[in-house]
Amino acid sequence: MTHTRNTPASEAPPADTRAGRPHLRQPRVRRQRTFPAEGYEGRAYRARAEPMTVRPLRDGRYVVESEGGTYVVDAERETCTCPDSAIRGARCKHIRRVAIEIESGLVPAPDERERVCAVCGGLMFAPVDQDGPALCDRHDHDPGDLVRDRETGALLVVVDRIGDRADEVRTGEGRLVSEYETNAAYGDHEPVFAVVYVESLPAGDAVDDFGTWVDALRDSRRYLFPASRLTRVELRAGDEEGGKSGEADAGPYSGRTSGTTGAETQRA
Ligand SMILES: [Zn+2]
Ligand SMILES: [Zn+2]
Helix, strand or coil: CCCCCCCCCCCCCCCCCCCCCCEECCCCCCCCECCCCCCCCHHHHHHHHCCEEEEECCCCCEEEEECCEEEEEECCCCEECCHHHHCCCCCCHHHHHHHHHHHCCCCCCCCEEEEEECCCCCEEEEECCCCCCECCCCCCCCCCCEEEECCCCCEEEEEEEEEEECCCCECCCCCEHHHCHHHCCCCCCCEEEEEEEHHHCCCHHHHHCHHHHHHHHHHCCCEEEEHHHEEECCCCCCHHHCCEECCCCCEECCHHHCCCCCHHHHCC
16 A cells, blocks of 8 residues: 555544554544545546445454445455455455555554553554553653653653553562552553663763663663653753753753752652
């Protein structure tokens, strides 16, 4: 599928995505849609201009309702139960429409399914084989992400996505992550992340040796937090000189030598 992203004529564009990550979706309202069709011809035109409804099935196929009938499309095999495909072997308008809706982020790809973000409840598409609670793009974290602890304000680096629920993961002390008083305000059902404190990492000249940094990340004591206790700290270009950063609770972060702003008292 090489279609560029297109905005369907009949509704607002979907939230955009970071490649390969779950992302927020439109609510589950499936109605007939059309797409701008100017400049297209034949089946490509009809795939866009004709009102159709596309519904994903559990097995990765799609039901397409059009004025001419209701058909089932296998997007991976590019087959459809309509006469145009089944008899003539054409890449019919239904197959094309499914491809357009997948490309536009309106329906999940065959290897995705609709999930609900454990933090905000937003609908999104995530890989079928992804276990554990799901997180939307806004609430997910990747290893290497700089985040801030909502409880203490401390700067942390995400080192692992544990993925299992906070009421299923035990810390080194043998307690469930959800049992900690400081995690009471966060959902027991949220996936857990392992982090290290930025202040525990080497600062200044020592960091210029990348190997030192990697070793420190590996050897630093890890802490387990539920997803929404961590807020992403966005670094913008130019922040090396100590510019403002952070989307929710902004604080000073002067590149890689910071993280010493009173965090000692927040360690507990
Ligand atoms: Zn068809
Ligand atoms: Zn979310």
